[in-house]
Amino acid sequence: MAVDLRQVMAAVLTFSMFIMLGNMIKRDHIDPLLEPLPASSGVHYDVLKVSKPGMVKLTEITYGPWQEQNEAAKPCWKKPSFKEKQQSNxxxxxxxxxxPEFHASQIANAVMVARYLGATLALPDIKLGSKLEEKRRFGEIYDADKFMASLKGVVRVDKNPPDDLSNGRLPIVKIPDRVSEDFIPSNIKPIFHSKRNLKIVTYFNSSAMAKGKTDKLSNPYQCLAMFESLQLQGELQEVVDSMVGTLRSLSKKMSGRFVAVDLRVDKLGEKGCQESDSAKKCYNAEEIGEFLKKIGFHKDTTVYLTQTGWHTSLNAVRNVFPNTFTKDAIMPADEKAKFMDVENHAYEKFIDYYMCTQGDAxxxxxxxxxxxxxVGERIGLGKTQIFVPVRNTSAAANEYISPYIAKKSHFAHSCFC
Structure with a gap:
């Protein structure tokens, strides 16, 4: 029987190609999973698990001081109730x-006062600045239905109070942040009984904030109002969710994790944010980059900065962590015109606030x-991995855990068990 030499050569070449292809697959996809890592790499691999016959799955790769998220904290409060006859006109x-960082406190105060007086709470508006055109309706930022549902049985909330009241001149009473029940009888109740309607304005003690002083909340109404009533309205929430999803997809090497950093260049030179004899108050981009590197975050870590627009000083972070982004880079293009133009500049504050609550650190x-x-929002969500840069030569991440967490000094701890 004659042998066709061309067929023999074709068979040899085909076999050789299969061998080469097998070696390439082994080299590129199998060997890296089985190759031992140097002890200094700082990378830890979980045990390889076989999910299906013939398939090897790397379950998780961890670079740096990541911690698993705790379960969402359980609220210590029980929803109170009122009887209709207790409500006044x-x-x-x-x-x-x-x-947004002030809004939960303002709502907690309003609920506290209305509950005590048996008054109806008018759905608030939102002032984004000093100009009249910078005012927004509540529903343009937050979910009004969610707000009203969360407070049902606590206070009555009216979406549309009488025009002659909402547009008229009302007596104004200033009250402190996290107002106590003892304050209301002598400072608010007499005015309310006389006028029947009034406007409250919460003032915040800036010196107490600078020192990190936070008093506990005095009752369950405040806790419920502060941590259960506010949720972004649907479209704005979708934008935030989309941005979070983008960062997670960009951080595949970090198992979808990302670090959120509140770093705004315009804040670094403000009064009260300078270096003092006792402590350094602010950290610039270069220092933040070095800090993250020092406590063990890998160069492939994805970082979100609250700065609006890229500033050249931020290159110092990106030089250490190439996957560093601001909202401008990851917001869906079709949403930028609505949420990032000059006229609607204040929307960015809400986006940054909620992005920082969702970061894994x-x-x-x-x-x-x-x-x-x-921090208060993150305590409720169980996201307690919060690091604060301080002057310290230690490279151990646990040396920089926020005192709000390490010492449980944040008022949110009085609301969650």
Whole structure:
């Protein structure tokens, strides 16, 4: 029987190609999983698990001081209730001001006062600045239905109070942040009984915030109002969720984790944020980059910065962590016109606030009410991995855990068990 030499050669070449292909697959996809890592790499691999016959799955790779997220904290409060006859015909009006980090406290105060007086709470507006055109309706930022549902049985909330009241001149009463029940009888109740309707304005003690002093909340109404009533309205929440999803997809080597850093260049030079004899108050981009590197975060870590627009000083972070982004880079293009133009600049504060609550780790570059507010939200979510840069030569991440967490000094701890 004659042998066709061309067929023999074709068979040899085909066999050789299969061998080469097998070697390439082994080299590129199998060997790296089986190759031992150097002890100094700082990378830890979980045990390889076989999920299906013939398939090897690397379950998780961890670079740096990541911790598993705790379960969401359980609220210590029980939802109170009222009887209809306890409700008066009077209204309590208030506005949400300054920024999202102040809003939960303002709502807690309003609920406290309305509950004590048996008054109806008018759905607040939101002041984004000093100009009238910078005012927004509550539903443009937050979910009004969620707000009203969360407070059902606590206080009555009216979406549409009488125009002659909401547009008229009301007596104004200033009250301290986290107002106590003892304050209301002598300072608010007489005015309310006389006028039947009034507006409350919460003032915040800036010196107490600077020192990190936080009093506990006095009752369950405040806890419920502060940690259960606010949720972004649907479209804005979708934007935040999309941005979080983008960061997680970009951080595949980190198992989908990312670090959120409150770093705004314009804040670093403000009064009260300079270096003092006793402590360094603020940390710039270069120092934040070195800090993250020092406590063990790998160069492939994805970092989110609250800065709006890229500033050249931020290159110092990106030089250490190439996967560093601001909201401008990861916000869906079709949403930028609505949420990032000059006219709607204040939406960015809400986006940053909620991005920082969702980060797997959070680092504040300077002390602020923003930092305090984010920590409170994260305590409720079980996201307690919060590091604060301080002057310290130690490279151990646990040396930099926020005192709000390490010492349980944040008022949110009085609301969650």
């Amino acid at each position: 009077g209204y309590i009006f208030f506005s949400l001001t300054h920024g 959070f680092i504040p570059a300077f002390p602020s009410k923003f930092y305090e507010g984010v």
